[in-house]
Amino acid sequence: MYYLVERVTQMETSLTEYRESTNTNPVLYIEKENEKIRYLLTGFADDYEIRKKNAAKITHVYMNDILRISDVTDPELLQKATKLKDLYDCRVCVKDITQMYVMGIMDAAVKKPVLLFGSEELFTKEDAQRTAARIIKYLN
Amino acid sequence: MRKPNEIKDFEYRYDAFDTGKVLLGKKKNHLPAMGWNSWNAFGSGNTEALTKTMADKMVELGLDKCGYKYVVLDDGCYLPKRVDGLLANEPVKFPNGFKNLSDYVHSKGLKFGMYNDIGTNLCAGAEVGTCGHETEDARSYIDWGVDFLKVDNCYYLWDNATFSDPKNADFVYTPGILGIKVTDVTQIELPICELTVDDAELVGEGIKFDNTDDGFKYACSIGTFDGTGPAKSPIGAMSGELKFTVNAPKDGLYNINIDCYRNETEGIGRWIQLAIDDAANDSPSSPLRRIVFDDILEEFEGKYTLTLKDIPLRGGNNQIYIMNHRRQENTLSSYARLLEGLNKANPDHDVIYSICEWGKTQPHCWGYKVGDSWRILNDITFNVGSDGDPGKASWSSDYTPGVAVQYNKCVIMDEFCGLDKGWNDPDMLMIGMNGLDNTMNRTHMTMWCMMNAPLMLGLDLRRVLKGDELWNIIANDDLIAVNQDPLGIAAKRVMVKMNNARKIASPSTEYITDNDRIDVLVKPLFNGDIALSVINLSEKELEMPEIDIKTVINDIADKIGNYEVFTNSVNFSIFDFWTKKELLLPDSVIKTRKLLPHDNYSVRISPVNLKEKCHN
Numbered sequence: 176m177y178y179l180v181e182r183v184t185q186m187e188t189s190l191t192e193y194r195e196s197t198n199t200n201p202v203l204y205i206e207k208e209n210e211k212i213r214y215l216l217t218g219f220a221d222d223y224e225i226r227k228k229n230a231a232k233i234t235h236v237y238m239n240d241i242l243r244i245s246d247v248t249d250p251e252l253l254q255k256a257t258k259l260k261d262l263y264d265c266r267v268c269v270k271d272i273t274q275m276y277v278m279g280i281m282d283a284a285v286k287k288p289v290l291l292f293g294s295e296e297l298f299t300k301e302d303a304q305r306t307a308a309r310i311i312k313y314l315n
Numbered sequence: 316m317r318k319p320n321e322i323k324d325f326e327y328r329y330d331a332f333d334t335g336k337v338l339l340g341k342k343k344n345h346l347p348a349m350g351w352n353s354w355n356a357f358g359s360g361n362t363e364a365l366t367k368t369m370a371d372k373m374v375e376l377g378l379d380k381c382g383y384k385y386v387v388l389d390d391g392c393y394l395p396k397r398v399d400g401l402l403a404n405e406p407v408k409f410p411n412g413f414k415n416l417s418d419y420v421h422s423k424g425l426k427f428g429m430y431n432d433i434g435t436n437l438c439a440g441a442e443v444g445t446c447g448h449e450t451e452d453a454r455s456y457i458d459w460g461v462d463f464l465k466v467d468n469c470y471y472l473w474d475n476a477t478f479s480d481p482k483n484a485d486f487v488y489t490p491g492i493l494g495i496k497v498t499d500v501t502q503i504e505l506p507i508c509e510l511t512v513d514d515a516e517l518v519g520e521g522i523k524f525d526n527t528d529d530g531f532k533y534a535c536s537i538g539t540f541d542g543t544g545p546a547k548s549p550i551g552a553m554s555g556e557l558k559f560t561v562n563a564p565k566d567g568l569y570n571i572n573i574d575c576y577r578n579e580t581e582g583i584g585r586w587i588q589l590a591i592d593d594a595a596n597d598s599p600s601s602p603l604r605r606i607v608f609d610d611i612l613e614e615f616e617g618k619y620t621l622t623l624k625d626i627p628l629r630g631g632n633n634q635i636y637i638m639n640h641r642r643q644e645n646t647l648s649s650y651a652r653l654l655e656g657l658n659k660a661n662p663d664h665d666v667i668y669s670i671c672e673w674g675k676t677q678p679h680c681w682g683y684k685v686g687d688s689w690r691i692l693n694d695i696t697f698n699v700g701s702d703g704d705p706g707k708a709s710w711s712s713d714y715t716p717g718v719a720v721q722y723n724k725c726v727i728m729d730e731f732c733g734l735d736k737g738w739n740d741p742d743m744l745m746i747g748m749n750g751l752d753n754t755m756n757r758t759h760m761t762m763w764c765m766m767n768a769p770l771m772l773g774l775d776l777r778r779v780l781k782g783d784e785l786w787n788i789i790a791n792d793d794l795i796a797v798n799q800d801p802l803g804i805a806a807k808r809v810m811v812k813m814n815n816a817r818k819i820a821s822p823s824t825e826y827i828t829d830n831d832r833i834d835v836l837v838k839p840l841f842n843g844d845i846a847l848s849v850i851n852l853s854e855k856e857l858e859m860p861e862i863d864i865k866t867v868i869n870d871i872a873d874k875i876g877n878y879e880v881f882t883n884s885v886n887f888s889i890f891d892f893w894t895k896k897e898l899l900l901p902d903s904v905i906k907t908r909k910l911l912p913h914d915n916y917s918v919r920i921s922p923v924n925l926k927e928k929c930h931n
Contacts, residue, residue: 229440257713263543266469266673267359267390267438269697 216303216310227302228268228294231281234306235271238280242314252277259283259292268294280309318611319473319486319645326684327648329554329640330603335735338684339654342665345687346799347738348463348769350385350428351378355706355743355773358699359391359439362408363416365702370423372776379424381790382799383772385463385667386420387428388413395441402431402443402455417460428463428667429456433649434470444470445653453656461666466653468672473645484538487642488584490612490619491525491533491576495635497561500568500625507569510559518636519552527576527618536582539642542674543693545720548826549728553677556638563628573621573637575612585612586641589623592634604636646676651685669740669769673715679728683736688769691728695721695742705775708745710755710854710913711830718745718759719830719852725766726808726834727824732767734803740769747774747785756788757893758850758915764798765836765848765917767805793892793919797838797846806838806848809870812860814853823870833859833910837867839875840919846892848917851910862905864920877922884922892917899923 216234225233238244247253256262256273263269272292275281284293325331326338337343351369353361370386373379392413394403404412417427431437431452432444445452445466456464468474473486494511498504512524512534523536539554540547563569577583590604608623650670657664670678670686673693682689693715700706711717721741728739744763746756763770772789779785811819814831822834830852838846845868849859865882872878887900893915910916 263693263697263714265438266694266697267440269694270699273697 213304213307216307217300225298226294227281227284227292227296227298228265228272230298230302230306231275231292231294232268232271234280234310235274238274238278238310242310244313246274247277258290260289261291261294265294278313280306280313316611317472319641320648322609322644322648325603327644327651328606329638329643332643332680336684337735338651339658340662341654341668341685343736344734344803345667345737346734346801346803347767348385348667348669348688348771349381349383349795349799350387350426350463350770351383351772351776352385352387352389352428352465352743353391354389355696355699355745355748356775358701358706360408360701361388361391363411366416367419369776370420370425372779373425374423376776376779376781376786376790378772378776378790381792382795383770383789384424385426385428385771387430387463387465387771388416389430389465390437390439390441390467392430393437393441393443395443397443397448400448400451402448402452413459421460426462427460428465429459429461430465430467431653432467432469432471433646433653433672434468434472434475436470438467438469445656446470446472446649449652449656450659451656453653454660456666457657457660457664463667463669464653464657465669465671466650468646468675471646471649471672473649474642474675484582484584485611486584486586486645487639488536488538488582489575489587489637489639490585490615491527491535491578491583492537492557492637493527493531493533493574493576493618495559495561495574495637496572497563497628497635498570498572499564500570503570507563508561510561512557515557515559515637518556518558519554521552522555522557523582525580531576533576535580537637538582538584538639539676542677542691543715545692545715545724545828549674549677549679549691549724549731550824550826553643553680554638554640556636559635559637561628561633561635563630563633565630567628567630568625569628571623571626571635573623575615575619575621576617577615577619578617584639585614586610586639587612587621588636588638588640590636590638591626591628592636604634609641643676643681646672646678647681647684650682654685671740674724679731679739683731686737688738688740690740690742691724692721692741696745696748699773700748700775702775705778706748708748708750710751718751718755718762720828722762722766722852723828723830724826725768726762726806726836727826729766729805729807729823732805738767738769739805741766743769743771743773744789745773746788747772747778752913753784753788754911755913756785758913760788760791760794761848761892761915761917762850764794765806765838765846767798767803770795770798791892793890793895794917797840797892797919800838800840802839802841804839804871804874806836806846807871807874808834809837809867810835810860810862812857814855814857831855833857835860835862835867837871839871843875843877843880844919844921845871845875845881846917846919847905848915849910850915851913854912856909856911858907859910859916861907864900864903864905880922885924888921888923890919890921892919 285291420427434444589608592604668686670689674691678689698707709717711719725741811822812833836848
């Protein structure tokens with residue numbers, strides 16, 4: 176996962192440069208950003224075996240630090256994530272899973288008989304594509 | 316198949332948890348540790364530069380003079396994989412290595428702390444847990460000059476039971492138990508008894524019952540309950556056992572068949588411990604139970620019979636226990652292995668050992684054997700900060716985050732801690748994080764000081780100025796003196812006033828999670844004074860009860876050396892820890908007053924003007 180966070184950092188450099196050059200053209204910026212999101216998420220799903228909890232962390236960092244998307248702070252919305260029975264299984268991922276879940280970027284893997292995020296499940300290329308699409312929708 | 320080691324030393328057994336015996340020469344008589352830990356402030360984003368700045372700030376702000384001395388690197392400081400089998404520093408964040416940083420911290424007159432895990436990985440994922448590397452890792456820590464070790468419990472091989480994957484319960488629960496059959500080895504066709512779970516006595520708590528698909532009743536959840544969350548009280552039984560009474564016709568060898576059942580549901584595992592107490596029930600000095608089986612069963616689904624052959628039983632009643640205390644025993648053994656490593660690396664070391672297994676295996680029952688403190692719950696916040704972001708704290712929540720949540724459990728655990736044991740750890744301080752106002756911060760500090768909790772600051776110290784509100788809270792030397800009082804006795808809760816008027820019969824032991832209330836804590840001090848704290852946990856303004864000092868000290872009468880002096884004192888001197896005002900009470904009664912939401916009234920009380928007879 177460290178390598179993936181590093182990769183996010185590398186992307187930040189290129190996006191920062193891109194932002195500077197496209198400051199006056201938000202449409203172009205968004206389109207280019209979408210491309211980057213797809214590249215990032217599908218790319219890491221291809222290259223690495225990654226668990227859903229780590230995908231949540233990476234995606235959250237990416238949304239916060241690169242896309243500058245603020246976290247959800249509405250307590251009522253945040254409360255929804257506490258219904259995930261495995262939310263606290265990964266102590267360092269709680270914040271990330273919460274945000275991804277309440278933003279609608281990632282879904283619960285199991286809904287019955289109990290709601291489970293599925294932290295330990297592998298994050299597939301299809302999951303990555305779905306996540307990228309959700310981020311784009313969220314951005315727009 | 317990998318499985319935990321055989322436990323050969325009785326002192327690591329559940330039955331020895333209350334012997335009071337400290338293991339492996341662990342040094343005791345440490346007061347609660349005080350320092351700064353990187354986690355709440357910077358999460359995994361801590362760096363060498365930030366750590367050095369925090370060490371500088373500790374000195375600049377005079378916090379070292381207040382007693383804060385440990386500078387602890389939490390998760391996120393290692394290279395994600397070992398190098399030649401050894402731990403290594405993450406080179407971007409810690410470019411000059413840990414020894415260099417340790418030397419820097421020591422050069423400031425401070426002490427250096429680090430972090431690891433008893434599992435294979437650290438919580439943030441790095442594959443450098445101490446499991447299987449205890450000896451070489453301990454050597455590294457000693458070489459780096461580490462004075463304090465916080466050791467976590469993520470990716471622990473023998474106890475990764477989660478709600479999401481019931482199969483992970485293999486090591487920590489027995490299979491479902493249908494019953495037992497005992498036969499004399501010389502007459503195996505004629506059982507001396509066949510008992511179902513309805514014939515068993517339930518010992519402890521937590522055992523549940525269900526039916527197999529074909530309608531047979533079985534017992535499950537035979538193991539230790541998971542204390543990571545705030546659901547259950549830390550007082551009382553932490554596990555359940557089935558106890559069968561078997562009347563053997565004569566001394567001899569017997570076969571014991573245990574009928575098991577297994578499916579993939581919560582509370583069903585594969586590890587069984589079978590113990591026999593073959594002393595007659597009327598024996599006043601019953602010997603310790605002997606364990607005749609302690610192992611994992613092969614994979615199976617549905618029904619299975621485990622046959623234990625040639626088990627000696629005594630003529631008359633034998634108590635046969637089916638149980639699984641491995642959740643606690645394994646965790647203790649794993650923490651002990653790292654301590655053994657430290658002992659090997661430096662037999663004279665006095666590394667402060669902070670057990671961070673989040674209360675999962677009820678470490679207040681066994682942590683004293685190897686550690687200096689033990690976390691009592693999962694984290695106090697999951698919204699830790701980063702450079703430029705103070706992170707977010709809360710007063711309360713439905714789970715473990717929150718000052719009040721941690722306090723509610725810790726405040727009834729005073730009998731489990733002490734100088735000869737170690738300290739309950741309700742996690743690091745959140746003072747300075749977003750989400751807590753100064754009233755909450757003051758009460759947070761008061762609670763931790765009264766409960767003798769470790770005081771580990773968790774804020775970016777660049778946000779503190781000497782003399783400002785935050786500084787006045789974390790550097791309140793009168794309160795710190797209470798925490799660090801050499802008597803080393805944690806406060807006892809002696810009174811609870813529920814806002815709904817519900818009566819609390821046992822304030823010192825009743826687990827109360829309704830925060831709409833006021834608590835009164837009393838703590839004996841070395842010089843014969845007492846500290847008293849009245850805490851409004853509610854989000855409403857509440858009226859504190861009238862408190863008669865002579866009454867509330869009754870609950871700590873056995874802990875103070877001058878109980879008689881208190882009872883014979885005509886009046887009392889009161890020093891307020893927050894206003895710093897002193898006054899003389901005309902009698903022994905502290906009058907009622909309003910307390911703001913989340914506020915506290917906390918004082919040091921000294922007896923004065925003793926009655927004549929006390930001077931004689």
